[in-house]
Amino acid sequence: MHLIEITRVKTLTKKDFISQYFKPQKPVVIEAFEGGWPAHSKWNLEYMKQVAGDKIVPLYDDRPVHHNDGFNEPHAEMKMSDYIDLLKKEPTKFRIFLWNVLKEVPALQNDFSIPDFGIRILRKVPMLFFGGKNSHTFMHHDIDFANIFHFHFEGEKLCILFSQSENKHLYKVPYSIITHEGIDFSNPDYEKWPALQKAKGYSTQLKNGEVLYMPEGYWHYMKYLSPGFSMSLRTLANNPTNFLKAAYNIFLMRHFDVFMRKIKGQKWIDQKNLKAIQNTNQNL
Ligand SMILES: O=C(O)CCC(=O)C(=O)O
Numbered sequence: 001m002h003l004i005e006i007t008r009v010k011t012l013t014k015k016d017f018i019s020q021y022f023k024p025q026k027p028v029v030i031e032a033f034e035g036g037w038p039a040h041s042k043w044n045l046e047y048m049k050q051v052a053g054d055k056i057v058p059l060y061d062d063r064p065v066h067h068n069d070g071f072n073e074p075h076a077e078m079k080m081s082d083y084i085d086l087l088k089k090e091p092t093k094f095r096i097f098l099w100n101v102l103k104e105v106p107a108l109q110n111d112f113s114i115p116d117f118g119i120r121i122l123r124k125v126p127m128l129f130f131g132g133k134n135s136h137t138f139m140h141h142d143i144d145f146a147n148i149f150h151f152h153f154e155g156e157k158l159c160i161l162f163s164q165s166e167n168k169h170l171y172k173v174p175y176s177i178i179t180h181e182g183i184d185f186s187n188p189d190y191e192k193w194p195a196l197q198k199a200k201g202y203s204t205q206l207k208n209g210e211v212l213y214m215p216e217g218y219w220h221y222m223k224y225l226s227p228g229f230s231m232s233l234r235t236l237a238n239n240p241t242n243f244l245k246a247a248y249n250i251f252l253m254r255h256f257d258v259f260m261r262k263i264k265g266q267k268w269i270d271q272k273n274l275k276a277i278q279n280t281n282q283n284l
Pocket of ligand 1: 007095096097129130131137148150220222230232
């Protein structure tokens with residue numbers, strides 16, 4: 001993989017964001033976002049334990065998709081206070097993925113406001129993500145091809161990104177939004193996954209207080225280098241082709257995939273993983 005460091009800026013005006021990053025669809029890290037958010041002094045794991053400790057949270061680990069799973073179905077659940085204690089105590093694979101802040105802990109919305117980057121951010125879907133040391137997401141892109149602003153709190157996180165133009169090198173699994181789950185993007189085995197050598201992407205280590213902008217449909221792999229959490233704000237896809245792809249994914253693809261899991265069972269999953277390898281290796 002050829003990974004270049006994501007451009008970092010201290011702050012960014014609306015005008016520069018639109019012309020230098022949104023229009024060309026290039027990722028950027030804003031190191032000192034000036035939103036005047038109380039969250040920046042208040043939010044840490046201890047605070048989350050105080051405000052959301054009683055909630056039961058859905059957890060994901062790194063087990064591969066099984067045919068009995070629904071689309072994006074959690075693997076376990078735990079009381080938030082126990083989960084945060086676990087994060088602090090030892091490395092854990094368990095992550096919280098796509099946890100809707102407004103729905104789950106409305107009080108948290110007083111700690112941030114929707115920023116004006118010059119594009120319309122959706123107000124109702126701020127999502128939280130938590131992870132323990134060394135936990136990671138699979139390489140995936142978001143189903144809705146959103147532009148994503150990913151605000152990081154506490155700890156450090158390795159982020160590896162690819163644009164959709166790299167799909168042919170990434171062992172993309174058909175009828176899904178993930179790449180082959182056997183790949184370790186933080187230390188790829190090129191003998192097993194030779195096409196990855198041609199993939200051109202970006203990386204950064206995101207720290208407390210920083211914001212990562214991920215353009216539409218960007219693949220992302222996140223590895224928590226220490227326990228921490230982030231909040232993502234999103235827009236609808238702006239590019240009409242991406243908008244159509246998002247509609248296809250949401251209204252057809254994911255339902256078709258769940259239907260096929262029911263009909264064909266594990267064979268369907270195995271077949272898709274094999275296709276991911278065949279489709280990509282044919283471009284070598
Ligand atoms: O950092 C994470 O745990 C996942 C983030 C993510 O997938 C997203 O913001 O869309």
